[in-house]
Amino acid sequence: MGDDSEWMKLPVDQKCEHKVWKARLTGYEEALKLFQRIDDEKSPEWGKFLGLIKKFVTESNAVAQLKGLEAALAFVERAHVANRTVGEVVNGVVSKVFNQPKARAKELGSDICLMYIEIEKAEIVQEELIKGLDNKNPKIVLACVETIHRALSEFGAKTFSVKSIVKLLPKLFESREKPVRDEAKLLAVEVYKWIRDALRPSLQNINTVQLKELEEEWAKVPSGAPRQSRFLRSQQDLRAKYEQQQQQAESEVDPQVDPYELLEPVEILSKMPKDFYEKTEAKKWQERKEALEALDALTKNPKLEAGDYGDLVRALKKVPQCFYDLQLNALLGWHRVYGRSLGHMLVVPTILEKFKEKKAQVVQALAEAIDAVFLTTTLQNLSEDILAVMDNKNPSIKQQASLFLARSIRLSTPSALPKTLVKPLCCALLKQVNDSAPEVREAAFEVLASMMKVVGERAINPFLTDLDKAKLDKVSCTFHFIAFHTSCFKCRTSRIGVGTCAPPRPGVLPRDPAFSKVAGVPKKAKPVTAGGKQQGGKSKNAAETKEVTETELSMEVCEEKAAAVLPATCIKQLDSANWKERLAGMEEFLKAVELMDKNEIPCQALVRMLAKKPGWKETNFQVMQLKLQALALVAQKGRFSKTSASLVLDALVDKVGDVKCGGKAKEALTAIGEACSLPWTAEQVVSMAFTQKNPKNQAETLSWLSNAVKEFGFAGINVKAFITHVKTALGATNPAVRTAAICLLGVMYLYMGAPLRMFFEDEKAALLSQIDAEFQKMQGQTPPAPTRGSNKRSEDQEKGENPEEQEEEGSADVVDLLPRVDISDKITEEMVAKIGDKNWKIRKEGLDEMAAVISDAKFIKPTVGNLPIALKARLGDSNKILVQQTLSILKQLATAMGPGLKQHVKSLGIPVITVLGDSKNTVRAAALATLSAWVEQTGMKEWLEGEELSEELQRENAFLRQELLGWLTEHLTTLRSVPSDMLLCVAPLYACLEDRNGDVRKKAQDALPIFMTHLGFDKMKKTAGKLKPGSKDQVVALLEKARSIMRICPCWRFTVLKWNFSSPRIEYIEQLKTQMAPCVAKWLQEELFHPDFQHHIKAISAMIECLEAEKDGVVSCLDLILKWFTLRFFDTNTSVLMKALEFLKLLFLSLDKQDYQLSDLEASSFIPYLILKMGESKDVVRKDVRAIMDMLCKVYPASKIFPFVMEGTKTKNSKQRAECLEELGCLISLCGLLVCQPTPAKALKEIAVHIGDRDTSVRNAALNTIVVVYNKCGDQVYKLIGNLSDKDMSMLEERIKRSGKEMAPPSKQVEEKIPRVPPSQANASLLRKPSSNEPACETSSLLNIPQSTGPSLVTPEFSLDVALLENDLAPICELPDLVQHKLEDLEPVAFPEPKTRPLPAPFDLPSPTTTINLVISKIACGDLNISMQALTQMLGVEVFAREASSGVLKDLIEGLLTVILDPRVEDLQDGRQIICSINILLGKLFEKGEQTNLLRCVCVCVCIGFLTNYVMIRFLPETIASVNLDRILLDIHNFMKVFPRERLHKLPNDMAHRTLKTLLHTLCRLTGPKILDHLTLVENRKESELEAHLKKVIKSSAAKLSRDQENYLLTKRCVCLQDLIELWDYKQKHPDVDLNYFLRKLSPSARASVERGLITIRTEREGKLFAQTYIELKPSVFRERLKAFRQLNGLDNKDTLTSTGVCKDALYFCNSSTLNPI
Secondary structure, eight states, X not given: OOSHHHHTTSOHHHHTTOSSHHHHHXXXXXXXXXXXXXXXXXXXXXXXXXXXXXXXHXXXXXXXXXXXXXXXXXXXXXXXXXXXXXXXXHHHIIIIIXXXXXXXXXXXXXXXXXXXXXTTOHHHHHHHHHHHTTOSOHHHHHHHHHHHHHHHHHHOTTTSOOHHHHHHHHHHHTOSOHHHHHHHHHHHHHHHHHHGGGGGGGGTTSOHHHHHHHHHHHHTSOSSOOOOOSOOGGGSTTHHHHHHHHHXXXXXXXXXXXXXXXXXXXXXXXXXOTTHHHHHTOSSHHHHHHHHHHHHHHTTSSSBOXXXXXXXXXXXXXXXXXXXXXXXXXXXXXXXXXXXXXXXIIIHHHHHHGGGOOOHHHHHHHXXXXXXXXXXXXXXXXXXXXXXXXXXSOHHHHHHHHHHHHHHHHTSOGGGSOHHHHHHHHHHHHHHXXXXXXXXXXXXXXXHHHHHHHHOHHHHGGGGTTSOHHHHHHHHHHXXXXXXXXXXXXXXXXXXXXXXXXXXXXXXGGGSGGGOEEOSSOOOOSSOOTTSOOOOSOGGGHHHHHHHTOOOOOHHHHHHHHHHHSOHHHHHHHTOSSHHHHHHHHHHHHHHHHHSOGGGOOHHHHHHHHTSTTGGGOOOHHHHHHHHHHHHHHHHHSOOOHHHHHHHHHHHHHHTTOTTTHHHHHHHHHHHHHHHOHHHHHHHHHHHHTTSSOHHHHHHHHHHHHHHHHHHOSTTOOHHHHHHHHHHHHTOSSHHHHHHHHHHHHHHHHHHOGGGGGGGTTSOHHHHHHHHHHHHHHTTOOOOOOOSSHHHHHHHHHTTOOGGGSEEOSSSOGGGGSOOBOOTTTSOHHHHHHHTOSSHHHHHHHHHHHHHHHHHHSSBOSOOTTHHHHHHHHTTOSOHHHHHHHHHXXXXXXXXXXXGGGGGIIIIIHHHHHGGGOSOHHHHHHHHHHHHHHHHHHOSHHHHSSSHHHHHHTSSOHXXXXXXXXXXXXXXXXXXXXXXXXXXXXXXXXXXXXXXSHHHHHHHHHHHHHHHHHHOHHHHHHHHTTSOHHHHHHHHHHHHHHHHHHHHOTTTTSOOOOSOOSSOOHXXXXXXXXXXXXXXXXXXXXXXXXXXXXXXXXXXXXXXHTTTTTHHXXXXXXXXXXXXXXXXXXXXXXXXXXXXXXXXXXXXXXXXXXXXXXXXHHHHTTHHHHHHGGGOSOHHHHHHHHHHHHHHHHHSOHHHHHHHHHHHTTSSOHHHHHHHHHHHHHHHHHHOGGGSSSOHHHHHHHHHHGGGOSSHHHHHHHHHHHHHHHHHHTTHHHHHHOOOOHHHHHHHHHHHHHTTXXXXXXXXXXXXXXXXXXXXXXXXXXXXXXXTTSOHHHHHHHHTOOOOSSOOSSOHHHHHHHHHHHHHHSOOOOOXXXXXXXXXXXXXXXXXXXXXXXXXXXXXXXXXXXXXXXXXXXXXXXXXXXXXXXXXXHHHSHHHHHHOOHHHHHHHHHHHHHHHHOHHHHTSTTHHHHHHHHHHHHHHHHHHSOHHHHHHHHHHTTTOHHHHHHIIIIIHHHHGGGSOHHHHHHHHHHHHHHSOHHHHHTSSOOHHHHHHHHHHHHHXXXXXXXXXXXXXXXXXXXXXXXXXXXXXXXXXXXXXXXXHHHHHHHHHHOOSHHHHHHHHHHHHHOTTOOTHHHHTTSOHHHHHHHHHHHHHHHHHHHHHHHHHHSOOOOHHHHHHHHHHHHHHTTOOTTSOOOSSSHHHHHHHTSSOSTTOOO
């Protein structure tokens, strides 16, 4: 498509993607016109451009980009699907449009961003714009700031959040670009318009000049509230209403943002005086006051950073007057960071007790303090402390406690006052109503009235029946008074602040999500109606309650109401028979509903109209989609009741599984759930789904429910009903239903946790495993925050709905939703008596009954009667089985009872700790599991309080101390604070440090830093001062060591990832970054963890420069430095890697000079990753790594390095394996066998495995390492390496034989490496090869090897011996060096005569070694005749021939046969003589050699058939007794396994197959059926056809044997001519029959007679045949022919032929068929 004529024909969407920019420009113009013509925002045309809009804005051509931006703006403005493209399009605008020089392009990009905000995508737009502020291009930053400013100005702070903008302003003011700073100032002024003074604290730290300019600009801002000039699509219909409201708005600005959220928290713990805690406990009040004033100054900050304030609050608890001095600032700052347990755990009991103070000023301060504490917790948590002081004798305490209770109740919700709390409070207050003190009575009346206000009169009146009329009237009067003054306490607390610009205290409870309500369903209570629902308790909400529970209307009424709001044509078209008319009617229906006000929508009437014929059985999917969309719109906009929902839920469930309409049906269900509450909707929908038979609907319903729970939250869900439905789904036959049910369980697990699983323990194992897998996926995840229901809830509350009619969401613990059973009545006296019976069988029966009760109940209440006493006794039972069963019951009890288990910690939990002292591992393990289950439910606080734990630790039991300390170490690391009673455990801990048991001492040392973290170094050192002098010094030293550990790694006590990975993940890098922060300078920290490698090089260079100056600092954080360098090993940049290796070499050199030894932690985090680089492809890298490994041996024991290197040999990288094996050889050479870990035998077995490696370098490295061991321990190495295959063993033996001599220079010097061993080692050349960049001459000089000037035909291993031999045999003249002297001073000197050594005779050498060397030198010489004679001479010695292994024989025979078969040999002058000599040599070899090795060798060479036949026919019958048939058959089995019969048949030559069959036939013939007994080495006989073939041969041989025996008898009887003729004829018919087998049993004369007769017959018959054709042959002819053959083979004709001589062997290899033996 190169010309315009072609691309002009393309459709619009293809033009927009064309490679020609003109085509794209035309496409954008046409797309813009098309977008402007499309009136329907839901037209399918929009979908064609859905994936192209990003390309519109990222157009590379500037001219086309402008048109693309215009088209994109039209698309976003008009298309319904535009909201799907917001992320990618805005990102493209920021990166590709805002950097353009044309102002028009930037303006269009900004318009696109604002248009996305208009279509309800403000959050995503804001997120992308904020990302753009981090761009390096200042143009993009400026454009993003301008767009943010414009969006905030037009849409307002309610739509465009200012929280994230405020946090970015200080950074913008620091920009280098002046335009950015100027625009930031304008943005700050715009933000100030919306939130006013709340912005000031966030900008206090900017430049003073900039702040002054801002103050001047802020002063010019009008005092009136800013107005929103642009509205969202959802606000367009109400735009006029919004504008009218803005005109009538007050002139005072109402900030949309909580100023408290904009403040930066301040950390005060580290700024506290070091002696604060000592001063708070000082005797002088002046010192206490001084400490409190210092704390008061710190708590002036309005917002405090989260931290561990436990110790501080405990200190303040002892000085209650501090609350007046602090003016509540500390508590007001803490209530956001400290959590709900502050008041309940520490402060409230003390404050209540101090209400006895008579000074009004102190009482007021205490009241304000306890009010602030209430904001951090709930009434449920404070109830115990309040009820405890209700009976106090001091009336002031009772009065103030009641007043506090009244204030708290008025700020609470009905859900915060369950009946379990109301009842005890009312009982206590009824006593105070009759108190003698009038102020106590008045306070009690106020509390009762406040409770009546919150939970309703109906809930309180049953408790007031005993009061007289006067007191009832007093309660009623107080109730009506409070009803009109509910905001008193809120107003008072909201005025508490710090400074002029401090934000109001964030304590207005309705704004806390924990106290928010779900709109819709009235709350269920005990007094219920027949329908199971409670009606509202307030008369003013009666109208709204009736609307929510409206009655069902008749069809006529519904039509009348619908006709009043819908066009007549719409109603008429809804029941038309034409689908197009129905479609048009539904479109009008939608438009009409969108224009209706909320109070005008008759929901039930409209729903009935949608259900008119054809109703929900509509066949056209387009009409059905619009119906579902209309239903969702009605539910969202109108007051949708459960009555209306009941009319459509069944139809929606039926459509939820539809492919085309299912999505719309789910949206409608979600809208109904938001209108009528999810719990009710979900229960109805799931029930309806499982009454249908369609599994698709069931699966999709469960899927919708999973998503709905995430959107709405889990509050109010009927857990029991849900579990019933889920169990039904799990039993469904359709897998999709089961899968959806399991997914729903996973969502429920997010909210309910582990207790959910107990309901499904009866399911099948396979199903339960799937559920467990789903739960495993959800572990560690937190439930998502609810995204639905909040808007409708807040709107209803603004309209005046009573909060008591709304359901609670999130305020109660989900575990409390589980129904719990009271089992106290089932724990009978009879059961308790059984558990305590003397007979152990009866005791076991009682425990079984107890376990069954708990199992059946699943979830139980804490009331368990006398069970704790009975179970405690069984923990000390003499029968250990019963002890374990008791522990199992206690573990089961923990899961069943839940948090209520806390009250049984002292009675049952502490006795479990005692069981840790049992001598049996299984009992102790069961006790630990039980303790962990209990702590999971109770937490650690109850366990650490009191003296019980310290008493257990004082017991003189090693098992108890060891297990208890380990348990404490595990659980204390997760705690932020501990009770003060933990200090009692320090003294027993010190005793454990000196325990005789090593395990106890180790556990105590591990626990020491944990204790120090919670108690502090000073307290623990102070406790150590009470020890004996000897013990004190030891303990203090350990304390100092623990403190140093904490200083180096401050985050150690939290979850620390073990430094073990295949590639570093982000969490490892972040952890290391956190650990290194306090150890290095900030600038260096930034360089070390910068993403650019150039910064890494810069950091390493800086570390190299300061290495010597900062030795101590480097050593103190050496483990972190080494860890950082391990990260660099995974970098792909070579420059960084080389720089890192350079630093490491200097580092270990410095450590060696300091005599520093690496710790195991430092070594394990570094050495494994250094070993990875030993397999690097670059030589220079490997060279540096080897140098570092050398240095490591000086700072870390070689025996500990050995296991790391051994682990490196298991890699897939062959280079790394070879390098590691060479390194192992070096370690063994330098340090001996003791370096091998865990034992030399195990280590060497693993090394020997690599001898069979496929890679040559790995094999050589393994062999060289074993040779090093051989040089150390001799033949013992064979025991250490274990069994090897014959091939590997032959290679090893050959290498060991060679190792006795100096190695010749290898032929390829390029691939070798420099040795790294002492020159004194005999095998130095075997350990390291020289590197590739050194010349060969240097290598030769290092190894002291003479260099060869040219190629040699002699193998290197023998060439050196020849040279040495020649040197030894040559005459040697030893003359002294001459020295220059003056002749006149010299005296006559007697010169020594030259010493010569005569050449020894060849066969008269002084030692066998010399003789062997001489023969070997002759074999290796260049003269072929001498070489063959010497080889024949050596193999003629039976000892040498038998010592040759199968591998050596294979190589020798293959070489000899290759020479024979080479046609070029015959062309040589002595070619015939060479072949003859080789034949003689082979004969000697087969005669003298070890027969098993020979036969194995020819099996390998099985394709050379004539050789195998020769061995079988010539030697096998005589040597079968000495052959190891088991080994031979194993080789044949392996051959047949690799080459089955089918594969052999496919070969072009069938020699191998025929030879193999012949060999097996011969073996069967010689051994008979006994050959099957020699298959012992074959593990799996079915892997090959060997056994089957042998059986077949044996069976066929049996028949032949009978015939052969007959022939044998015939031969034995008949030696006459006629008999010999018959025997010859039989032989001709059966050539396979071996007559020699039978002839050997005859006498020599008879055998000779038969042989002569057969030869005569053969000669006669062949002579006759020859005579018929040619002339008659005489004996002289055969004699001449024989002489010719003998001369051909180099034999003397004077020798006589023998039947077994060498000549016959030589003749056998001739090609004459005439002379072949029978």
